[in-house]
Amino acid sequence: MVDKDAIRRINECKEICLAPDGKEYPVISLKAVNSIARDKGIAPREIEIAALERDIVPRRYLRNMGTIACEGQAKLLRSAVAVVGAGGLGGTIIELLARQGVGHIIIIDDDCFGEEDLNRQLLSREEDLGEYKAIIAARRVREINSAVTVTPFVEKLTRGNAYKLLKDAQVVVDGLDNLPSRFAVEKACRNLGIPFVYGTIAGFSGQLMTIFPKDRGLSSIYGPPHNLPERGIEVETGNPCATPAMIAAWQVQEVIKIITGIGKPLRNHLLVLDAREGAADKIELSR
Amino acid sequence: MASITVRFYSLWRLYLGIDRLCLEVDSLEEALAQLEERFGSRLREQLQVRGIQVAGKMGDYSLVLLSGINLRNLKQTRLREGDILHIFPPAAGG
Numbered sequence: 001m002v003d004k005d006a007i008r009r010i011n012e013c014k015e016i017c018l019a020p021d022g023k024e025y026p027v028i029s030l031k032a033v034n035s036i037a038r039d040k041g042i043a044p045r046e047i048e049i050a051a052l053e054r055d056i057v058p059r060r061y062l063r064n065m066g067t068i069a070c071e072g073q074a075k076l077l078r079s080a081v082a083v084v085g086a087g088g089l090g091g092t093i094i095e096l097l098a099r100q101g102v103g104h105i106i107i108i109d110d111d112c113f114g115e116e117d118l119n120r121q122l123l124s125r126e127e128d129l130g131e132y133k134a135i136i137a138a139r140r141v142r143e144i145n146s147a148v149t150v151t152p153f154v155e156k157l158t159r160g161n162a163y164k165l166l167k168d169a170q171v172v173v174d175g176l177d178n179l180p181s182r183f184a185v186e187k188a189c190r191n192l193g194i195p196f197v198y199g200t201i202a203g204f205s206g207q208l209m210t211i212f213p214k215d216r217g218l219s220s221i222y223g224p225p226h227n228l229p230e231r232g233i234e235v236e237t238g239n240p241c242a243t244p245a246m247i248a249a250w251q252v253q254e255v256i257k258i259i260t261g262i263g264k265p266l267r268n269h270l271l272v273l274d275a276r277e278g279a280a281d282k283i284e285l286s287r
Numbered sequence: 288m289a290s291i292t293v294r295f296y297s298l299w300r301l302y303l304g305i306d307r308l309c310l311e312v313d314s315l316e317e318a319l320a321q322l323e324e325r326f327g328s329r330l331r332e333q334l335q336v337r338g339i340q341v342a343g344k345m346g347d348y349s350l351v352l353l354s355g356i357n358l359r360n361l362k363q364t365r366l367r368e369g370d371i372l373h374i375f376p377p378a379a380g381g
Contacts, residue, residue, distance in 0.1 A: 089381045177381035202378035205297035221350060222377070223359025233298060234380030236339040244381070272296050272375070279306075281296060283373055286355035 002042060002050040009036045010051050019062060027059045034146070044147040045103050049077050060145070061101050072260035073101060077147070079259045080104035082169035084157050084185050086133040087111070088244030089199055089251065090175025091123040094137045096252040098144040102259075105141055105148055108165050109134040109175075110156040120241040157181065162188035171255050173197045175248075179232070183225040186211060186218050195265075197254045199247045203237030204276035206247035209285075210254045210265040220285040221270060246273060288313055289366040293322065296375035299349065302333035315353065315364040318372060319346045349374050 013032035017025050028051050037044040048058045052074040057065060061073050068076070081102050083090050086109035097105055111133050113124040121133075128136050134152035141150040153165055162184065166172055172189050174197060176182050182198065189196040190213045198218065199208035211217040222228055250271070257263040270283045294307050303326050312318045323344045334341055341348040351358045352373040358364075 085381050087381055175381050177379065179379045182379075199381070200378045201380045202376065203298060205378065207378065216355075219360060220356055221352070223357040229377065230379070232377040232379035233339070234378055236337065237298065239380050274297050274300065277300055277306075279296075279300070281294070283352065284355045285352075 002046050003040070006036055006040045006042065006047065007050060007054070009039075010047065010054065010056060014056050017057075017059065017062065019065070021066065025062060025065065026056045027062060028056050029059050033058055043149070045077055045149065048101075048147055049074050052077070058147075064100065068256065068260050068262060072256075072262060075260050076101050076256070077103040079170045080106060080168050081255055081259075082106035082108065082166050082172045083175050084108045084172060084181070085175030085177060086123065086137040087117065087175060087177060088120045088239055089201065089248045090173075091121045091133075091137065092245050092248035093173050093175055093252055093255075094141060095122055095144065096249065097255065098141040098148050098150075100252065100256060101145065101147070102255070103148060104168070105150050106165070106169055107134045107137045107141075107150065107152045108155060108157050109137070109152075110154055120239055120244050122245070157185060157188075159184055159188070163192065166192055166194060169194055171195050171197060171258050173251055173255060174199050178230045179222065179228050180225070180230055183218055183222075183228075189213065190217075195258050197251045197258075199251045200232070201239050201243045201247050202232055202234035204240065204243060205272065205274045206243055207270055207272045208247055208251055208254070208266065209270050210258065210267050212265075212267055216268045216285040216287055220287065243275065246275060289368045289370065291318060291366055291368075291370040291372060293318070293372045293374065296373065297378070298376050299330065299374060302330055312366065315358075315361075315366055318366065319344070319351075322346075322372075322374070345374070348377075350377050 013028050014026045017027040033044050033047045037047045052070040083093050117124045123137050132154045134154050138150045138152040193213050196211045257265050272281045327345050354370045
């Protein structure tokens with residue numbers, strides 16, 4: 001609970017910062033946020049939200065103001081996002097969500113880092129080989145943004161545990177590497193009434209879309225889930241370093257739009273990005 | 288007879304060297320047969336050169352959407368004027 005004394009201290013710590021656009025913003029430093037949080041026994045995130053509600057910007061989010069403003073930032077800090085898979089897509093998604101200031105990140109992955117991950121999985125490091133991806137990702141989130149609550153699950157998402165793992169999330173993001181799991185997560189999200197941001201990659205190309213519970217979804221693209229191959233063409237093409245980053249970055253934009261209500265999520269349309277050919281195509285899906 | 292547009296994406300676009308074409312056909316089956324005849328062996332060769340083995344016709348190992356719906360979901364396959372056939376390699380990586 002952010003009490004009157006905490007509010008008084010937030011106001012006392014307020015400084016005025018001149019942003020590049022010439023506007024003056026009241027800001028509060030990371031050090032001040034952490035100091036008030038520590039003294040009052042409150043999570044730093046609650047101090048940040050209380051500041052934003054009074055139009056005082058935690059300095060770390062200053063460059064977010066032009067796009068999402070205090071209101072959008074507070075919405076993000078109050079939100080929980082689950083990332084299923086912490087590999088190529090998931091690692092970049094997690095890093096960006098932490099920097100953007102999503103308040104609670106739930107990470108689900110039962111795999112460990114291997115050498116073949118080093119070319120593209122942002123969170124993999126030589127010294128972390130053999131370590132669980134979810135645990136390393138959680139550590140990275142804490143290093144980037146200590147105000148973020150992070151909950152790692154070293155588990156494979158199944159029909160049996162989907163409710164337990166996803167129930168607290170406002171949005172679920174796809175960092176998976178196979179089709180059956182994607183269909184399972186999509187189904188769980190529909191049952192829970194949670195939007196699902198799908199993304200996948202192969203070679204220099206990738207595709208993504210946002211699937212709200214009543215929207216057209218994976219079966220419009222792939223057909224019914226039975227008799228589908230588990231893996232796609234990426235088994236042969238591999239994935240160079242920038243392809244997961246390209247798709248993951250756009251998936252994060254979708255999350256930001258869904259939570260803040262700003263912009264237009266990519267619903268009922270598949271966006272196909274082809275870096276090799278320099279092409280971007282948007283395919284409208286039907287039922 | 289319907290005029291339809293065919294779009295290739297991603298690696299198929301690269302391997303076939305074509306982005307889009309128009310077909311005048313009576314049925315979906317005829318469209319797929321024409322595409323197989325014109326591009327099937329070329330795509331298979333391109334894939335084989337890269338060590339990728341595929342079985343069947345192009346429509347069997349590709350994702351094929353008729354005006355935004357996967358062919359496997361279609362109950363009836365009647366073509367309408369202006370339909371678009373989207374054809375791309377299946378991707379599942381992450």
